[in-house]
Amino acid sequence: MKIGELAKRTGLSASAIRFYESKGLLKSVGRQSNGYRDYPLDAAVILSIIVNAQQTGFTLDEIKAILPAQSDGWRHDELIATLNRKLQDIEAMELRLAQNKAHLRSLIALIESKPADMACADNAARVIDSVDLQPPRKGKQVP
Numbered sequence: 001m002k003i004g005e006l007a008k009r010t011g012l013s014a015s016a017i018r019f020y021e022s023k024g025l026l027k028s029v030g031r032q033s034n035g036y037r038d039y040p041l042d043a044a045v046i047l048s049i050i051v052n053a054q055q056t057g058f059t060l061d062e063i064k065a066i067l068p069a070q071s072d073g074w075r076h077d078e079l080i081a082t083l084n085r086k087l088q089d090i091e092a093m094e095l096r097l098a099q100n101k102a103h104l105r106s107l108i109a110l111i112e113s114k115p116a117d118m119a120c121a122d123n124a125a126r127v128i129d130s131v132d133l134q135p136p137r138k139g140k141q142v143p
Contacts, residue, residue, distance in 0.1 A: 003017055010051075023064065026046055
């Protein structure tokens with residue numbers, strides 16, 4: 001199929017398809033006598049996998065490492081290991097996000113608990129004094 005048809009099937013632009021091809025994610029394809037690229041039917045499936053993998057946080061290099069040379073050549077153990085690592089990355093990110101969210105909520109509560117008779121500048125000083133602004137020590141993780 002030509003690149004225009006592949007673009008319609010996948011919802012990607014022709015330039016995005018050429019980009020993935022240039023990065024080695026989509027196999028280079030032969031050209032017809034008129035110079036048009038001739039993509040196999042499984043190109044749409046591979047592009048769908050690439051887009052979905054990117055949306056779940058995989059880098060192009062990570063995707064390239066797990067994509068098989070042939071659509072039926074998936075390396076099961078390597079694929080499962082890679083997916084499990086990405087899952088662990090996402091879980092660690094969720095933990096950091098939850099910690100950041102809790103920190104922001106406590107900061108908002110601290111700012112909003114300003115006594116009615118306190119000036120804003122004095123409240124700012126109170127908040128700054130209450131917040132640990134020391135740089136993290138080696139070995140201590142930043143939430």
